[in-house]
Amino acid sequence: MSFVTNHLVSLILFFFFPPGRALKTACLGSVMRLTVDKSLAFGSQIEFDAINGSQNLPLTPSLAVKCGFSVNSDPWGNTNVFASVLNCFAGNENDREFDIDMRVRVRGINKAEQDVFEVKKSCSYNQWAPREILCDRNYMEVSVNRLPGEITALKTQPKMPKDQMFGTDTLSEAITSRYNIWRMVFFTPKQKAMVLEDALNTGYGVTTTRSRLVLRSGFDMPETYVEHVNGVPMKFIRVTTYFKKQWSVTMLDTVAACPTGGLVFTDELITWNFPRFNPLMSSADSKILGMVMGMDGEQIDSAQMAAKGYSLTTTDTFIVMTLPIGGPDGYYKSHIVNGQYHIRYTIEPMLEILWSEGGFDSTRYKVLFPIKTPFMPRPPQAVDYTNVDQRVFDVLLGTFLHDVQLVNITFSTGVLTVAEANARGFNVQEHRFQNGSKAFRLQVPFSDTVVVTTQSGLVAMVYTLPLIFGFMILPEYTPFSYPASVTVTLQDIILPTLSGACDKERFHIMISNGNLGKNFNIMLGTSDLTPERQAEYDVKENGTHILLAVPFLASDVAFELMYPSSLRARLDVLLWDPVKKWSLSDFSLACNFPMTMTECFSNGSMSALAVKVESVSQLVPSQLTLTDPLCKPKFSNDRFAYFSFDANSCGTTRTFYDGVLMYQNEISMGDERPVSLQAKKGVPSSPPYQQYRVTVSCFYKRNDTQTIAFFTKPRESEPLPETGFGELQVILRLAMGGSYRNFYVEQDFPVGRYLREPLFFEVELLQSTDPQIELGLENCWATLKPDRSTTPRWDLIVDGCVSLADSYETVFHPVTPDGVHFPSHMKRFEIKMFAFVQENIILKDQMFVHCDAVLCDINQTNGICKRQCSSPIPLKTAKKVRRDAENDQFQRAQLSSGKIVFSSS
Incomplete structure (x- = not known):
């Protein structure tokens, strides 16, 4: 080829x-x-x-x-x-x-x-030495001028035509005969004889000129061999050529040797060591007459050598040539080694030496010696210049040599050529530098589908751009690739939000999806919204919002309280991530819905509806009865019990009031025996006993029928407060935590708290050592302004008991004797941070807490300080004893906290 x-x-x-x-x-x-x-x-x-x-x-x-x-x-x-x-x-x-x-x-x-x-x-060229040796990149050539006399005589002949010059098969026999080459003996170093025809067929070049014999051999010919001269490997060819003339034979020795090593590399320098004395020098008196260096076969002078950083010196052992890596006469080339990007520097210096053999014959020795440095790893570096403000990935990958071309880029969605990537809207550019190297720059917007997004936490999004750059090394078209990935984490997630309102029949819930779309589950009450219930709740969706209309009697709605003509119901909505189990947003909406509970008919019959409320979780409506245990509901399910009975049956009582006739009955549990709380060792105790009583009353005047409603009956009569006497010096403080060890001082206010974060308050009687005095809290409430009498107002403690109107009830914390001299002089309670809201709008992000404190005699058996507060009941709150300040027989202290601010982030 x-x-x-x-x-x-x-x-x-x-x-x-x-x-x-x-x-x-x-x-x-x-x-x-x-x-x-x-x-x-x-x-x-x-x-x-x-x-x-x-x-x-x-x-x-x-x-x-x-x-x-x-x-x-x-x-x-x-x-x-x-x-x-x-x-x-x-x-x-x-x-x-x-x-x-x-x-x-x-x-x-x-x-x-x-x-x-x-x-x-x-x-x-007329400066022929008796022996000329040429080492080229693919062959070595030796020529000598010692030919038999009759051949020398041919010098006077005219210039030979090219078609008669030796080198074609048609004339080999004639030339052999003409110049009398009998045979050739190769030393490998063993002797191996060949006739001229065999040497030519093997691939050797053998020719003669008017005065010279020329022998040419490739480095990998079978008769060549390697010798190490002062540690430098050299390839040798030794041949003796026999010229025959009638009865006499003339021998001519030819030898050539070319270096194949002797190189030493550092990061910056190439050192080439050539043996100063070598087997080509047959005499011990060999003397170097001159030496020059060159590049690409052309000699360069000392000024050029100095300008380019080259040197040529001698030692006792070597002729030493040094070349800086990266010099102008060489070049770098890209390579792939084990799949990784490397570069190699190539330069082709020339060394020419002239030496004499004992002062007589001389040898001119010329070496064209291509040098390639070892492969130098140059892994490209990906520099991230991503612009977060513009939401654009910006990656610079480099550096590469000039022979590297970017062909394509593999994204998460597939492979794009450079032209396709730019057509798609990406920005792929090639940057060239003054030293000839190059780099490639890629810009991709965060919003493109090739960017992989992963949510990290509730509000953080991780944007990742995985890349595989596909390159080609020219002109060999060697492919290679380089993977890279850039990542940015931003807190730019807008979580879904909930809001709602009520009409007379339904809860209307609106969900704003946020910026991640509909990727969450909707939990109503305690179960997820199923496709079947979506139609029942008239779910409507668009790209940004979801609307639900939930009937207040739906199974997902919780009943809180019964009123004479309404039912207080609550809908709890939770948005959660089904994969990571994260709670994204929650919302509770409680409303009063009109509902008839008791009806009185003119024919003397009555009907009543009993509702299972949240606070009586163990109630089974079918087990409810009227006063007469045999009077059971006409209809019941898991939430309602409906009674219909005559006014003179089922244990209904009758009472006259100034011309008004009242019929009264009571709905209660069929079996209301207290449940024992005692348990054997290792056996869990039974749940506490729950009461449920609803009084149903009908009043008849003349011929009118009228529903008067119902109310709850207290479990026991509440004690009346008694008065305690003494000087009232108390303080209200806000603690920094539930340990009540550190407190905020006046300079710390306003204090910021997140929604539903606990607030720990302490009320303490000061400067008193009387153990017979007990501190009590009568009322505590929160207002929007510092004035304790302003509205809106939210009750926290009412008549010494927690307010049952708050779903997040106030919690009293016991005061232990540890570190407290008089536990009876101190009260501690906890509330959840909240904000005053009107029509789903926060009126102001602040609140103030106020309390009325009283002193009691510790030996009293009733009063505020001894108040026994009942557990929440499902009906109308039991009536509490209230008194005006002027009728009380004990002093009050009016206390207020500093400003507490609602923090949204």
């Missing part, structure tokens, strides 16, 4: 150069150099031919080795061809004038036609 070089250089503008400028030749001593500029080779396929008279012989690798040619190319597409002036096809005039003709064929990759350029070059 032919020597072929392919050149595709991306992103370089092509300007056509005439062949005279694109093809350059130079005579460099014993070699000729042909340079093909990249302008001619751009995007093309180049082939070279040697011209032998009328023949055009393609320069195959084997022919190049045999006949003295070498070819090399750089990544930019420049190509050099080196030809020995003693090559097989050179016209030779007395070993002084040499004519070298070649053809350059250029074919575009997609073209069937080709452009052909002929190159003719004449070189003069």
Whole structure:
């Protein structure tokens, strides 16, 4: 096959150069150099031919080795061809004038036609040493001028035509006979004899000129061998050529050796050590007469060497050449090693030495020595320039050499070419730097579907852009890839919110989805909203909101209290993430709905409706009865019991009041015996006993029928408060925590708290050591303003007991003797932070807490300080004993806290 070089250089503008400028030749001593500029080779396929008279012989690798040619190319597409002036096809005039003709064929990759350029070059070289050795990149050549006398006599003959020069198969026999080459003995180092024809067929180049014998061998020929000279490996070829003339034989020894090593690399420097004395020097008195260095076969002077940082020195053992890595005469090339990006620096220095053998014969030794540094890892770095404000990922990946081209990018959704990525709206750019390197920049908006989003916590979103950059190294088209990923975490999640209102029949709930869409479950009461109930609740959705209309008698609604003509019901709504089990938003809405509980008919019959309320969780409506246990509900289910009975039955009582007749009955549990709270050791105790009583009354006046409603009956008569006497000096303080160890002082207010965060208050009697005095709290409430008499107002403690109107009840904390001298002088309670709301709008983000405190005699058996507060009951709150201040027989202290502010974040 032919020597072929392919050149595709991306992103370089092509300007056509005439062949005279694109093809350059130079005579460099014993070699000729042909340079093909990249302008001619751009995007093309180049082939070279040697011209032998009328023949055009393609320069195959084997022919190049045999006949003295070498070819090399750089990544930019420049190509050099080196030809020995003693090559097989050179016209030779007395070993002084040499004519070298070649053809350059250029074919575009997609073209069937080709452009052909002929190159003719004449070189003069008359400084032949008795022995010349040339080491090229693919062969070694030795020529000597000691030929038999009759051959030397041929010098006077005219210049030989090219078709008669040695090197073609048709003339090998004639030339062999003409020059009397009998046989050749190769030393490997063992002897191996060949006739000339066998040596030529093996691939050796053997030719003679008017005065010289030329032997040429490839480095991998079977008769070559390696010797280490002062630690430097060198490839040797040794041949003795026998010339036969009638009854006499003449021997001619030829030897060539070329270095294949001797290199030492650091991060910045190449050191090439060439043995100062080597087996080519047959005499111990060998003396170096001169040495020069060059680049790409061309000598350079000392000024050029100094300017480029080169040096050529000698030691006792070596001739030392140093070259800085990255110098201008070499180039870097990209490579992939084990899937990773590496670079390598290549330079081709020349070393030429002239030495004498004992003061007589001399040897000129020329080495064209291509050097490649070890692979240097250069892993690219991804620099994150992401602009959070503009919500755009910005990644710069580099650096790379000029021969790397970005081909495509693999995103989470698939692969896009650079053109497709830019067409999609991404921004993919190539950045070039002054030193010739490059980097690639990619910009992708957060909102694109190739960005992977993951929620982290309730309000944080993680944006991740996973990438795989696909590259190509030119001109070899070597693919490789580099993975990268950039991540940004932003607290930009808007959680869904809930709001609602009531009409006479339904709860109307509105859900705002936030900025994540509908990705949550809706829990009503204690169970998730099912598709079946969506139709029942008239669920309506759009892209941003969800509306529900829930009847107040629906199973998801909790009943809190019964009133004479209404029912207080509550709907609890929770939005939660089914994957991470996060609570996203919750909302409770309680309203009074009109509902007839008792009806009195003119025919003397009565009806009553009993409702199971939340505070009596164990109630079974079917087990309710009237006063007569045999009178059971006409209808019941798990939440209601309906009674219908005559006024003179079921234990109904009758009472007259000034012309008004009252019929009265009572609905209660069928079995109201207290449940024992005692339990054996290791056996859980039974749940506390719950009472349920509803009094039903009908009043008849003349012929009118009228419903008067019902009310709850207290479990026991409440004690009346008694008066305690003494000087009342008390203080109200807000504690920093439930340990009641540290308290806020006046300078700390206002104090900020989150919604439903606990507030711990302490009321203490000061400057009293009387153990017979007990401190009591009669009433505590919260207002929007500092004035304790303003509205709106929310009761926290009423008549010494927690307010049952609050779903988040006030909690009293016991006062232990630890660190407290008089526990009876102190009261501690806890409330949940709240805000005053009107029509779902916070009136103001602040509140003040007020209390009325009293002193009691610890020996009293009734009064505020001894008040026994009942548990919450499902009906109307039991009536509490209230008195006006002027009728009380004890002093009150009016206490107020500082401002407490509602914090939303």
